[in-house]
Amino acid sequence: MALSSGLLVGGLALALLASDVAVAYTRALAATLGAPAFVVGVVLVALGTDLPEIANSVASHVQGEGDVNVGDSVGSTLTQYTLVLGLFPLVIALIAISRRQVGLVTVLTAAGLVLTTALVADGWLGRVDGVVLVAAWGVAMTMVTRLLPQAQHDDPPSVRVRGHLPQAAVVLVALLAVGAGATAAVRGLVSLSEELGVPEFLLAFFGASLGTSAPEIAVDLTALRRGVPAIALGDALGSSLIDSTLSIGVGPIVAPAAVTARLAVLASLYTLGAILVVGTLLVVRRRHDRRSGAVLIGLYALSYAVLVAGE
Numbered sequence: 001m002a003l004s005s006g007l008l009v010g011g012l013a014l015a016l017l018a019s020d021v022a023v024a025y026t027r028a029l030a031a032t033l034g035a036p037a038f039v040v041g042v043v044l045v046a047l048g049t050d051l052p053e054i055a056n057s058v059a060s061h062v063q064g065e066g067d068v069n070v071g072d073s074v075g076s077t078l079t080q081y082t083l084v085l086g087l088f089p090l091v092i093a094l095i096a097i098s099r100r101q102v103g104l105v106t107v108l109t110a111a112g113l114v115l116t117t118a119l120v121a122d123g124w125l126g127r128v129d130g131v132v133l134v135a136a137w138g139v140a141m142t143m144v145t146r147l148l149p150q151a152q153h154d155d156p157p158s159v160r161v162r163g164h165l166p167q168a169a170v171v172l173v174a175l176l177a178v179g180a181g182a183t184a185a186v187r188g189l190v191s192l193s194e195e196l197g198v199p200e201f202l203l204a205f206f207g208a209s210l211g212t213s214a215p216e217i218a219v220d221l222t223a224l225r226r227g228v229p230a231i232a233l234g235d236a237l238g239s240s241l242i243d244s245t246l247s248i249g250v251g252p253i254v255a256p257a258a259v260t261a262r263l264a265v266l267a268s269l270y271t272l273g274a275i276l277v278v279g280t281l282l283v284v285r286r287r288h289d290r291r292s293g294a295v296l297i298g299l300y301a302l303s304y305a306v307l308v309a310g311e
Contacts, residue, residue, distance in 0.1 A: 014181030018051075020215065021174040028159045038101050041223075041234020042144050042241070049215035049235055050076075050242045051174075055181070057251035066125050066257030070248060070264045074116065075209030077109065077243040078271040078303055080236050081278050084216050086296035088232065088288060091224040095233070095288040101148055105237040106279030108140040110272055112244030117268040123261035125252035133249025140241055213239075240275065263307070270306050274299045 053076050060068040088095055115136055119129045161170050216239050220232035251257070277299060281292055 011181045011184030014177060014184070018174045018177035018181060020218070021170065024159055025161070025168075025170045025174070036148065037228060037230035038098075038234040039145060039148055041231045041236075042105060042238030043141055045219065045231060045235045046238025046242055049219050050239045050247060052181075052215065053239075053243055053247040054250055057247050057249075058254050061125075061251035061255040061257045064255070064257050066252070066259040067264070069251045069257070070116075070120060070125070070259050071267065072209050073243045073247040074113075074264070074267045074271050076213050076247070077113065077240045078267075078274055078300065079209050079213045080216055080240045080243070081109075081271075081275045082296045082300035082303075084213060084220060084236050085233075085278065085288070086293045086300065087217070087221065088224060088229075088236075089290045089293040091221055092229060093289060095229050097233075097282045097286050097288055099283045099286060101233075102237065102279060103283050104144065104147060105241055106275060106283070108143065109237070109241045109244050109275055110279075112136055112140070112241060113268050113272040113275070116244055116248055117265055117272070120259050120264040120268065121261055124256065124258055125248070126256040127253050130249040130252035130254075130256075133245045134253065137242060137245035137249070140245065144238075244271075267307060270303055274303070 053073055056072050057069045060066065060072070112133070115133065119125065119132070159170075216236055220235050223229070223232040223235070278296055281295060282288055285292060
């Protein structure tokens, strides 16, 4: 058990550290595009902070553990839409909400979860399923970049390596490190579930998703402290969109695997309901404060009772 725990913790730590580097250089590259801050958050920063989930998806399926992929990805979608967003008002008491921005990403994420629910219902994620999910993310990104208005631009962090190609190389190396860490973490998670007698899906949904969502928490709270709420909001919502589509889809393209249909469908439907509540609440109020933050965190806490009861 000590070895399994060490693999899980050490693998996640490596993945998180490497993803931090990848995020910094991804944002530096994005600055040359002059993209709006919210769109940078949804499209580029979210892709960087979601590297652990994406790498975990591939690592899980290579090892034949589809439950770990779906549990982590769907769990991360819920974690970021509820817990991560719920923490925002602790840093900035009041955040203005754009109905168009939040509404569009919420609808796209909900569509991704509906698609995921339909694809996991038969207990199998194959290559065609993966291609469909990845394509859905591509369509969503096209809609985000074309339908959202121009806004505030990101102020990227200072990085040591200059030049487009060298920075792209740094991102690539960081991605490889994320993949290595995620592979070790998956192996440790599976071993722990066997030793503790806990279903892999639940461990991934509640445990791994918290670990792989750590980059979002770190990046978003830093962005809030630095006065760039658009980046923080875009990253949290964009990461959820990636988790409901691209993250789940990459793994089965590499290696199809079985999933526990009952738990996967239950988790996906609960998460779907939660993000619709969150999106509607923020769009109607047009603000995010400690009251809405408490509702979001409450939705996250309720998921424990729902998933454990349905196990």
